[in-house]
Each structure stands twice: as structure tokens, then as C-alpha cells.
Amino acid sequence: MIERTSIAKLSEFAEQKVTICGWTEKIRDQKTVQFIVLRDETGSVQLVREKVEGDSVCSTISDLSTDSVVQVIGVVKIDPRVKLGGLEVQIEDVVVLSKADPIPINEETSLDKRLDWRFIDLRSSRNRLIFEVQTELERSYRTTWEEEGFIEIHSPKLMGAASESGAELFRVDYFDTSAYLAQSPQFYKQMAMAAGFGKVFEIGPVFRANPSFTSRHDTEFTSVDVELSWVDSHEDVMNFEQHLLSRMLKDISDKFKDEIQSMFGVDVVVPKLPFPRIKLADAIEIVERSGHKIERTDGDLDPEGERRIADYVLKEFGHQFVFLTDYPATVRPYYHMRHAEDQTLTKSFDLVWKGLEITTGAQREHRYDILVNQAIEKGLELPPLQFYLDFFRYGMPPHGGFGMGLTRVLMILLGLKNVREVTFLYRGPNRLTP
RNA sequence: GGACCUGUGGUGCAGCUCGGAGUGCACGCCGGCCUGUCAAGCCGGAGGUCGCGGGUUCAAAUCCCGUCAGGUCCGCCA
Incomplete structure (x- = not known):
């Protein structure tokens, strides 16, 4: 490894010689003095060099381009004149490790074009903060x-x-036959229940072949699954789930509250337990009373309805989350358990956060005969299933679980308008690169 | 799949109604000036088949038709 001091730690090295590495953010080349703002993974710092005729270090600096990668040796000087952190590094030597061509994007560039140059973006x-938050989010989940x-x-x-969930599947060549990309780990996490694992989780990719042109869909995304x-x-x-989420938001808040506030202007609120629950039928009534006519006829809520019910819950209960429960069997897959006293309703829920659906969950039907009947009722072919x-024929405990869209959670958490912003590399109907 | 919107130097826009020389602004880039800058400042410069094709017209970035690319919302869903 190159022996270097990270920029965030420079204040501990006053008057000492250090080596720092990073990208040149700004080069201000004046007549008698040169400044560089250098950035590494931990922060930015100002570097300075007195300009002298014929000095090779000075001419190296003059030839630098923005976002080049350099290694700098210099002495750390505490200097209150410097607005960036109150210190600077007096340059003794500069080695250009990688010179950059002119950068094709800037802060104003539209999202789609920035995604073309995602590594620069x-x-x-x-x-960077988005992915630090994502890392903490996953760490917190794992702790729970x-x-x-x-x-x-x-x-x-x-x-x-x-793995039936209504979504379309990607078919891929598989030797002399075809295979499908998993749209959910649904079947396999239930298999783990049959295997006696008790409680399982998975964080992994799922694939949806839906041509969905919205800010909250992608064709490949990371799903958080629990059973x-x-x-x-x-x-x-x-x-x-509410325990998992509130713990996570507490951990994110403890670590990043101020940074998230200053970078994204969003207040991280640690939610109170329990989260409010509203039966879907009641939610629809509340939404329609608010003056929104739901056009769809299948008994589910539309996106505007989800936003309105979120507004209602925020106003009535002061809560950002709401569980919508007891969806009709018509809009739920056959493996959701139904209420014993009302076969038209399922023991299922969606979780809506600030107006966006982030989770679907349910108690699963674990009784073989009933499960088979419900599959037949939905018109499914049994042999492929x-x-x-079979998971249900040899001893299956009662169980339930949920799937959570990781990118949707991050998007809402940071107040962003598009899952593409919080996806390392977005995949959609019109994007397979970079 | 449906509806709507947008394509103008590297980036973000204005110009389009009401046609008149690629006109303008901001950022970036290149060169010069500037004894400490820090959103640096000042002066100068380069860089564009106005997405593409056709039509109307003396004349099209601008009007009409088609086409391609992208986006937003709806549907599907997490």
C-alpha cells in the first residue's frame, strides 16, 4: 500500500511531513502562489506552493487538470486564513499518478447523463454518503x-x-433449455421454513421484466427478504418489521443525522412503535372521502391513494409509516393466507412510507390442500409448481414474511425522487450500461 | 402497453407563439493578467450539421409531417 495520511486526519499532523493522495478538485494557479484543493475518500484539503521561476514542482502543478489523481508530499500547517478546515499542506513534491481528461459532467448535469458517467458522478x-448510509442500513439490519x-x-x-408474484420474468438461455431470473426469493425462503431454519433473511438481487417507466422501478434491484x-x-x-425499521432509523440517525440534513435537507425521524395499521378497505374509504376517485376496479389503492393515506396518517397520528392490511384475495397471490372468518380477505399487508409502498408481506398459507386449492382458483398450472x-407436504410450520425494496427505502430515507440516484448502477428497460 | 413532455457547443438553459445570418446567458475548457486564493477575480479565445429525414417558404432552431433517442406520470410492483 502507498503509505499515506487520510485527509480527515491531517489536523493530527501539524508541522509534520505527510503523504496524501487523491483527486485534484480545484487548481488555482496564480502569479506568485498556487493552490490545489485535493479530495480523497475522507474529505478535501487545500494544498499550497509558492511559485518560483523554473521550479519543476510549480510547472507540474500548472499542467494539472481537474480530477487528476496525484500523490503529494508536504508539511501540514495550521492556518486560520484557510476556509477549508483551517489548515493546508505546503507542497514539497507532486507526483501525477493519473492525468484526467476534461470531465464531461458537472453538478448541473441531468440524471440520465450523469448515469452514463456514473463513476465520476x-x-x-x-x-458517497448515499452508499455510506446504505452500508449502515444493512449493518443495522444484520445486527437485529x-x-x-x-x-x-x-x-x-x-x-x-x-416464483409467481405477477411480475414478468426474464428468460435466459440455459444449455439446451431455458431458465428464468428470479423475481423474488419467495419460494426458497419458504423452503427454509420447511427445512426448519426458523427465521431467515436474504439481501440479494431480484429481476423484473416489466417495462416500467417510473422513478421507483428498475428491472434489477436489491431486495431485503425476511421469513x-x-x-x-x-x-x-x-x-x-417495524422493530427492524425503527432500529435501523435510530442507527442511521445516530451516525448520519447531521450529514443527511446538510446534504439532502431531510430530517431522519426515528419512528414510534407501533406503526399505525389501517385495513385496506378503510384506507380506500378515507382516500375517497378526501376527494380522490380511485379509477382502478380491482380493489387496490393507486399511487395517489397511497400518498393521500400517508398524508392522512401523518396528520392524524403524526407517523410517517402506515401498514395497510387485509388486502382482498383478488389482488394477492395464492400463497397468502386468508382470514378464517372471511375468505375474501388475506392476512397480508403493504407498508407505505411517506406515500411510497416499500414492502409487501403476509402470513403464508402453510396447509397443503388449501394452498393447492387457492392456486387452482387463480388458474395456475400445478405441475411446474x-x-x-412439495415443501408443504412433509411438515411445514405456520410462517410469514415480507420483501422490502432496498432502493425504495434509501430513496425515501434521503428524500430523493428517483431510485436511480440510490442504485450503484441502475438497470431499467432502457439502460444496461455502464 | 397508454398519456404527456423534452432533444440547441463538454454541461445547464434561453431563443420557437409572431420564420429573417447560429443570436444570448451561466458553468466548464484553453491562453493571458493578478503577492493567499478559497463559489477567486479581470481580459481574451476555442468549441454547434439547433437529434435525424422530408415538406411549406425567397428564407426554418422556429411552422407542418414522419422518425429516432430520452424523461415524467399511469398500468405492473418492492
Whole structure:
């Protein structure tokens, strides 16, 4: 490794000689003095060099271009004149490790064009923060799972048959046959229940072949999936999820509250428990009373309805989250358990955060005969599903779980308008590169 | 898949209604000036088949038709 001091730690090295490495953010080449603002992963610092005729270091600096990668040896000087951190490094030597061509994007560039140059776009401290927050989010989730005795699984992404959730599938060549890319780990996390794993989680990619042209969809995204055995109802699943989320928001708040406020202008609110619950039928009534006519006829809420119910919950309960429960069986897959007293309603829920759906969950139907009947009722062909249905023939505990769109959570958390902003490399109907 | 919107130097825009020489602004880039800058400042410069094709016209970035690319919302969904 190159022996270097990170820029964030420079204040500990006053009057000492250090080596620092990074990207040249600004080069201000004046007649008698030269300044460079250098950035590494930890921050930015000003470098200075007195300009002398015929000095080779000075001419190296004069030839530098913005965003070149350099290694600098110099002495750290505390200097209150410097607005950037009150210190600077007096340059003794500069080595250009990689000279940059003119940068094709800037802060004003539209998202789509920035995505073409994502590796440059990600250099900004704002974008770096997104992924630091994502890392903390996943770390927090893992801490909860570890405390609660969860087992991590990695389910296959190549499948022989659809894991039914309504979404379209990508088909890929698979030797002399075809395979599908998994749209969800649904079947496999349920298999883990049959295997007696008790509680499992997976953070992994899922693929949706829907030509969805919106700011909240992608064709490949990271899904956070959880499944729990021995639940009494979907209420147990919601209780676990609200615990997971509130803990995560507390951890994010402790670590990044101020940074998120200054970079994104968003206040990270640690939600109170329990999250409000509203039955979908009641939610629809509330939305329609607010003056929004729901055009769709299948009994589900539309996006405007989700925003309105979120407004209502914020006003009535002062809460950013709301569980919408008891979806009609018509808009839920066959493996969602139905209420014993009302077969038209499922023991399922969506979680809406600030008006956006981030989760679907349910208690699953674990009784083989009922499950098969519900599949038939939905008009599904049984033979391709048999491997899945077999999970339920040899002892399956009652269980439930949920799937959470990681990018949607991050987007809402940071107050951003598009999942592309929070996805390392976005994949959509019109984008497969870089 | 449906509706709507946008394509103008490297980037972001204005110009389009009401046709008149590629006109303008900001950022960036190149050169010069400037004894400490720090959103640096000042002076100068380069850089464009106005997405593409056709039509109307003496004349099209501007009007009409087509086409391609991208976006937003809806549907699908996390």
C-alpha cells in the first residue's frame, strides 16, 4: 500500500511531513502562489506552493487538470486564513499518478447523463454518503437479525419456473433449455421454513421484466427478504418489521443525522412503535372521502391513494409509516393466507412510507390442500409448481414474511425522487450500461 | 402497453407563439493578467450539421409531417 495520511486526519499532523493522495478538485494557479484543493475518500484539503521561476514542482502543478489523481508530499500547517478546515499542506513534491481528461459532467448535469458517467458522478461526497448510509442500513439490519437468531440464506437467481408474484420474468438461455431470473426469493425462503431454519433473511438481487417507466422501478434491484416460522398471524410479521425499521432509523440517525440534513435537507425521524395499521378497505374509504376517485376496479389503492393515506396518517397520528392490511384475495397471490372468518380477505399487508409502498408481506398459507386449492382458483398450472408445493407436504410450520425494496427505502430515507440516484448502477428497460 | 413532455457547443438553459445570418446567458475548457486564493477575480479565445429525414417558404432552431433517442406520470410492483 502507498503509505499515506487520510485527509480527515491531517489536523493530527501539524508541522509534520505527510503523504496524501487523491483527486485534484480545484487548481488555482496564480502569479506568485498556487493552490490545489485535493479530495480523497475522507474529505478535501487545500494544498499550497509558492511559485518560483523554473521550479519543476510549480510547472507540474500548472499542467494539472481537474480530477487528476496525484500523490503529494508536504508539511501540514495550521492556518486560520484557510476556509477549508483551517489548515493546508505546503507542497514539497507532486507526483501525477493519473492525468484526467476534461470531465464531461458537472453538478448541473441531468440524471440520465450523469448515469452514463456514473463513476465520476459517484465521486461527490453527496453520492458517497448515499452508499455510506446504505452500508449502515444493512449493518443495522444484520445486527437485529443476529440478535434474533436469524439465518442468512443465498437463494439461486436462476430458476426453472416462475416464483409467481405477477411480475414478468426474464428468460435466459440455459444449455439446451431455458431458465428464468428470479423475481423474488419467495419460494426458497419458504423452503427454509420447511427445512426448519426458523427465521431467515436474504439481501440479494431480484429481476423484473416489466417495462416500467417510473422513478421507483428498475428491472434489477436489491431486495431485503425476511421469513419467520411460528407466527400467529401477519401481525407478528408486521411487529418484526417495524422493530427492524425503527432500529435501523435510530442507527442511521445516530451516525448520519447531521450529514443527511446538510446534504439532502431531510430530517431522519426515528419512528414510534407501533406503526399505525389501517385495513385496506378503510384506507380506500378515507382516500375517497378526501376527494380522490380511485379509477382502478380491482380493489387496490393507486399511487395517489397511497400518498393521500400517508398524508392522512401523518396528520392524524403524526407517523410517517402506515401498514395497510387485509388486502382482498383478488389482488394477492395464492400463497397468502386468508382470514378464517372471511375468505375474501388475506392476512397480508403493504407498508407505505411517506406515500411510497416499500414492502409487501403476509402470513403464508402453510396447509397443503388449501394452498393447492387457492392456486387452482387463480388458474395456475400445478405441475411446474409441484417442487414448491412439495415443501408443504412433509411438515411445514405456520410462517410469514415480507420483501422490502432496498432502493425504495434509501430513496425515501434521503428524500430523493428517483431510485436511480440510490442504485450503484441502475438497470431499467432502457439502460444496461455502464 | 397508454398519456404527456423534452432533444440547441463538454454541461445547464434561453431563443420557437409572431420564420429573417447560429443570436444570448451561466458553468466548464484553453491562453493571458493578478503577492493567499478559497463559489477567486479581470481580459481574451476555442468549441454547434439547433437529434435525424422530408415538406411549406425567397428564407426554418422556429411552422407542418414522419422518425429516432430520452424523461415524467399511469398500468405492473418492492
